[in-house]
């Protein structure tokens with residue numbers, strides 16, 4: 001059984017999340033992949049065939065055109081399912097395909113099994129697929145049945161390991177039939193923005209503040225500690241809604257997902273939507289005046305008390321420990 | 325401009341996900357509700373566009389009767405009228421949701437003219453299906469740009485900005501169009517008390533569409549493992565600072 005996987009790449013290398021999607025696809029059948037451009041990026045793909053759509057007009061992303069190209073390969077290969085990474089583009093392209101063909105799409109799946117198939121995985125015999133998918137940005141899971149002859153599935157980021165392996169896939173280049181309507185929505189311009197300081201998504205340490213910080217000025221003591229630790233400063237949604245910090249600092253389901261070695265949550269209660277953004281941290285330290293706050297059930301370490309006294313004390317202790 | 329914003333009512337779940345006994349839904353008896361954050365920003369964006377260009381905003385939701393509360397919230401920050409599609413107490417899958425919205429839009433447009441802009445959240449906060457806006461756009465043969473962190477309208481065209489690695493991608497599409505937005509595109513305003521009172525007088529129409537069978541059929545919900553760790557208490561107050569620094573050393577971040 002063939003599973004067609006949409007693979008994203010940056011010209012040279014295949015996206016990590018697409019390799020995770022490939023792992024997911026393997027649990028269903030034999031993957032073939034489709035890329036838009038990037039014939040040089042296929043070496044890391046341990047698959048038999050790579051379909052590469054080549055067209056200068058696709059140098060800039062156009063979701064409708066990607067969906068057309070994917071549709072062409074579907075018609076040629078007749079896969080049993082189509083899989084993409086649960087990225088902005090992966091979800092978007094599959095949604096276009098789903099809309100055009102009136103098919104269901106299960107977004108951000110973590111697992112899939114074929115029902116009615118004697119002898120393990122595989123959807124032979126027209127059995128339906130049951131998927132586990134992510135809700136609430138990861139705070140809840142749903143088991144769902146996909147009623148479709150051609151299930152479209154995207155794969156939740158970081159739910160599965162990336163497929164590793166070397167391959168020498170047969171590269172089948174093709175010029176997709178792309179029309180003007182497919183190109184109506186296309187990236188017209190890319191504006192570079194250099195962000196100052198340490199990026200929240202990549203920081204090794206994040207010092208994050210919530211309502212308990214009390215005000216925009218209250219973040220001064222968090223910034224001081226962050227500067228000592230080469231950390232980024234994050235915050236909760238209450239903080240951005242109040243206008244104390246910009247939305248780019250927000251950690252959570254509707255903010256940034258972080259994965260530092262240490263996440264220090266100061267005056268943050270630990271709502272599920274906040275935890276959805278910081279549960280990728282190796283360790284969480286909570287500083288909270290309430291020993292019953294839900295954050296304690298998600299943290300590794302806690303200090304109970306007033307953050308306005310505790311945070312400066314940690315800063316002072318760090319300075320002391322560093323001065324010879 | 326004639327603008328339609330589609331919003332969803334979702335529970336404020338707090339610190340823990342708790343399911344009903346049949347595992348079909350979250351236990352919400354003790355919870356408050358809100359508009360999904362992306363859509364809250366969608367309404368704010370529509371209000372700003374109308375403040376600038378003039379026009380009218382309709383807000384549509386598919387949900388329980390109580391979702392009128394969320395429609396009233398949008399009427400209090402500047403929307404003009406609401407449409408509540410009653411879901412009959414069940415969750416609708418994304419295909420059925422999009423189909424019901426399309427039918428309503430077609431009726432509305434036949435009666436009152438085209439919507440120049442139809443605004444969705446990029447994904448709903450609860451079910452996170454990432455597709456309803458795109459399906460509606462296709463059914464209406466309109467361009468759709470998703471995940472916006474910036475939007476402006478000029479000369480019948482929408483300039484749409486997405487945040488991507490290293491900067492922003494910009495799309496320019498002709499109106500009428502569909503857009504899906506993300507929280508952070510703006511900072512929504514709080515309604516004033518007089519505006520809340522005026523909102524009570526604004527019209528909300530109710531429609532009860534038929535729910536088709538789900539092609540993405542929810543079987544059950546599962547709370548993922550990981551909830552319920554026990555944090556090691558390093559101490560109380562500032563006296564805990566040395567213990568904290570010790571932990572930082574062990575983790576190699578001090």
Ligand SMILES: Cc1cc2nc3c(=O)[nH]c(=O)nc-3n(C[C@H](O)[C@H](O)[C@H](O)COP(=O)(O)OP(=O)(O)OC[C@H]3O[C@@H](n4cnc5c(N)ncnc54)[C@H](O)[C@@H]3O)c2cc1C
Pocket residue numbers: 209210211212213235236237238239250251252253254255256266267268269270271272273274277287288289290293305306307308334335336337338358360361449450
């Ligand atoms: C769909 C949806 C999406 C959401 N997305 C996000 C998101 O992306 N990110 C996010 O953060 N939230 C999000 N939220 C909001 C979330 O539900 C919570 O409302 C929010 O995280 C609470 O912020 P908080 O912890 O700062 O405030 P609170 O819940 O009010 O907690 C404040 C905490 O500070 C403590 N405290 C107070 N004073 C002190 C002091 N002096 N010293 C020490 N501790 C003190 C209190 O004990 C309390 O625990 C979302 C909500 C919804 C419905």
